[in-house]
Amino acid sequence: MDDTAEVSARQNRQEAPPSKGSREPDGGDVPRDYKYEYKYKYEKGKDEDEAGENKDDEKAGDGGKGDKKDKDGDDGQKKPGNRTPIIILIVIAVIAIIAGLIFWLMTRNQESTDDAYTEGNAVSIAPKVSGYVVENRINDNVFVHAGDLLLKIDPRDYLVACDQAQANLDAALAQEASAEVDLHTTKVRAPANLAEAQAQLAQARANLAQSENDSKRQHGVDPRATTQTNVDQATTAVRSNTANVQSAEAQVSVAALVKETIETAEATLKQRKAQAEQAQANLAQAKLNLSYTDITAPQDGQITRRNVDVGTFAQAGEQVFYLVTRNVWVVANYKETQLDRMRVGQRVDIKVDAYSDLHLTGHVESIQGGSGARFTAFPAENATGNFVKIVRRVPVKILIDHGLENWPFLPLGLSVEPTVYFK
Numbered sequence: 001m002d003d004t005a006e007v008s009a010r011q012n013r014q015e016a017p018p019s020k021g022s023r024e025p026d027g028g029d030v031p032r033d034y035k036y037e038y039k040y041k042y043e044k045g046k047d048e049d050e051a052g053e054n055k056d057d058e059k060a061g062d063g064g065k066g067d068k069k070d071k072d073g074d075d076g077q078k079k080p081g082n083r084t085p086i087i088i089l090i091v092i093a094v095i096a097i098i099a100g101l102i103f104w105l106m107t108r109n110q111e112s113t114d115d116a117y118t119e120g121n122a123v124s125i126a127p128k129v130s131g132y133v134v135e136n137r138i139n140d141n142v143f144v145h146a147g148d149l150l151l152k153i154d155p156r157d158y159l160v161a162c163d164q165a166q167a168n169l170d171a172a173l174a175q176e177a178s179a180e181v182d183l184h185t186t187k188v189r190a191p192a193n194l195a196e197a198q199a200q201l202a203q204a205r206a207n208l209a210q211s212e213n214d215s216k217r218q219h220g221v222d223p224r225a226t227t228q229t230n231v232d233q234a235t236t237a238v239r240s241n242t243a244n245v246q247s248a249e250a251q252v253s254v255a256a257l258v259k260e261t262i263e264t265a266e267a268t269l270k271q272r273k274a275q276a277e278q279a280q281a282n283l284a285q286a287k288l289n290l291s292y293t294d295i296t297a298p299q300d301g302q303i304t305r306r307n308v309d310v311g312t313f314a315q316a317g318e319q320v321f322y323l324v325t326r327n328v329w330v331v332a333n334y335k336e337t338q339l340d341r342m343r344v345g346q347r348v349d350i351k352v353d354a355y356s357d358l359h360l361t362g363h364v365e366s367i368q369g370g371s372g373a374r375f376t377a378f379p380a381e382n383a384t385g386n387f388v389k390i391v392r393r394v395p396v397k398i399l400i401d402h403g404l405e406n407w408p409f410l411p412l413g414l415s416v417e418p419t420v421y422f423k
Helices: 003-013 032-107 156-220 228-255 258-291
Strands: 110-112 116-125 131-136 149-153 294-296 301-304 321-335 347-352 359-367 393-402 415-421
Touching: 116 301, 156 228, 156 258, 321 359, 321 415, 347 393, 359 415
Parallel strands: none
Antiparallel strands: 110 415, 116 321, 116 415, 131 149, 149 294, 301 321, 321 393, 347 359, 347 415, 359 393
């Protein structure tokens, strides 16, 4: 085998050079020149192999860069998909800002609250007289009209009281008539009594004068011409007539009080008239108490919280049921920060939570002259202790103008949401 061809074959096979003692298959020794030539070519081939490996590494590196570029290319294609949530969030934020701006523009002249309730007149019905209920014409939650008979209390005791009051009135009227007759009689009798007393006084004085003259004659004659009895009788007559004169003078003094006597008779008549009027008032009160046994509806409304039935003993002044009237309004407790532009007469739209189809309109009727906390049983005392500022609420009364025309009844205490329009 040619040496050059063998070296080339070994180089191609990348075989190691033969050792010093190695021999070819044909058994010949390796020449020295061939050994150096082979060593040179082997090292040169080794360097070329290393250079080739480096080139392969560079190519491999270039291939990695290509893969990276491909990956970057793939990432570049995926970037729009990754940015989609951010874009969506931005769009949502913009829409929310626009919607908030529109909402603010639409509601900047409005104030609403959910702290609002329907209110009305709940009339407490109580009997004015006591007694057993003998008739009941109502039931729970029924509608009644003004003047309808609701309850009837046993009237027998009050009928007896009426009869007694009527008898007392008749007696008082009779006494009044008698006093009136006495007055007329006194007006005639009193002057006549005075004249009679004066006449009796004149007669007594005449008798006295005559008895004095007789006594003087008896004492002036010769004792032999008269008797002691005649003298004594004349003296006694003088004394008796003197007493009669004094008595007549006293009667004249009494009879002279004609004016006072008439005034006394007039006062008696007035007293009898007053007694008759009192009896008349007692009769009227008895009849009024009798009428109170019929409990009627003071106005149109709905019966609520009835706690009475036939056989119940109703106490005077004790509540037996409520009558809720048709007159309904709204009391809205607005925050004090919402009252800056609120004025009486402004339009109000009202939504009722219980009835979604019911929409009411009204106006601000009045604003209470103080917050709800001011009129509590124990108002806050902010001058002592630590102070924590709390936003107060002020009740605003809203009258309902429209919306209840075709609605049968709106209960009290329902939650509503009023909106006040400032323009």
